[in-house]
Amino acid sequence: MSTPRILYCHCQYAQVLPKDVKEQVLQSLCDRGVEFEAVADLCELSARRDPLLKALADGGPLKIAACFPRAVKWLFAAAGAPLDAGQTEVCNLRVEAATAASEALLNAALSPNLPAGKNQS
Template identity: 40%
Template sequence: MPSPVLLCRCAHAATIPADRREAVRAGLASCGRAVAVVDDLCGLAARREPWLRDLVASAERLTVIACHPRAVRGLLGRAGANAVSTQIECHDLRSNSAESILEAIRADGLSAAPATSVDVPEEPTAETPAFWRPWFPVVDEDRCVNCRQCLEFCLFGVYEADADGRVVVAHPDHCKNNCPSCARLCPHVAIMFPKIEEESPVSGTLDDPAQAADKVRLTREQLFKGDGSLLDKLRARQARPRLLKDGLY
């Protein structure tokens, strides 16, 4: 599979206009390439879906049409699908028109032949009992300095330290839906929430990290304004001895 196209429908968020998404899907029908359409790239990444890793590893080049490229690369990294031998080209469906994305793909010199469909894994839907809306933090490894503030801050057990002491998103399904607080606390703007509707570094825009911190960063007191009980819980937990070996608090 030399150069497939992966299109994310972002089915569980309102970040991409439906008409834009469907226009791209219709346009890909004649791109002459193998096309995989998934409901939710976030869900595949959270589950570390082997299908996604295999798709990336088997491709010489992969075109991904989804949300902001910085967030997409973080999701692929989370999934372990960042094969160094694969050239990954991202098209931003949040910021660009369907016409500009399709034009860029056609500019690759592809023939107007019918696309071939790639089988994708069955994904949970909102109607299934085990459904979880994949809202969770994605770490930009190029920006993260392992300061551990997210690990110390999160009250829901999303983060842990791995065997090398690096902070990782160990339990994405523990994250509180629509809560991006850890991203607003990060001093290096290294944490993203691809499903957040705002256009900011928290959603994965390519702002300069130093300037972006001034735009989105808040203090603990600002984050817990009006809810002193949560702030008290955080302070009490941070006052306990840390078991750094296991990344537990």
């Protein structure tokens, strides 16, 4: 399996992600010099059906720093870019500590955690 790509959501237009957590996670990505995609607000990209989401969903293993896995799953689906449950790991910045989230993102091993659900094969 190829190295997972990283997507970071800054949740720019709401205060739901703790500011220190999201900034520390972004800082750790920049410190490490790894490749990543960063978006201002995943919700907005979903509503606009931004083609970036489709490219990310279709591109293989993916780690996403955002919010609850169930929300991330259906935001992508709403944009016509369903995620592959077997190849996606979501780090929930609403509840995880910055250190734990950064470690999970930077770890090459993928731990898929999207809710399987009835429509998920």
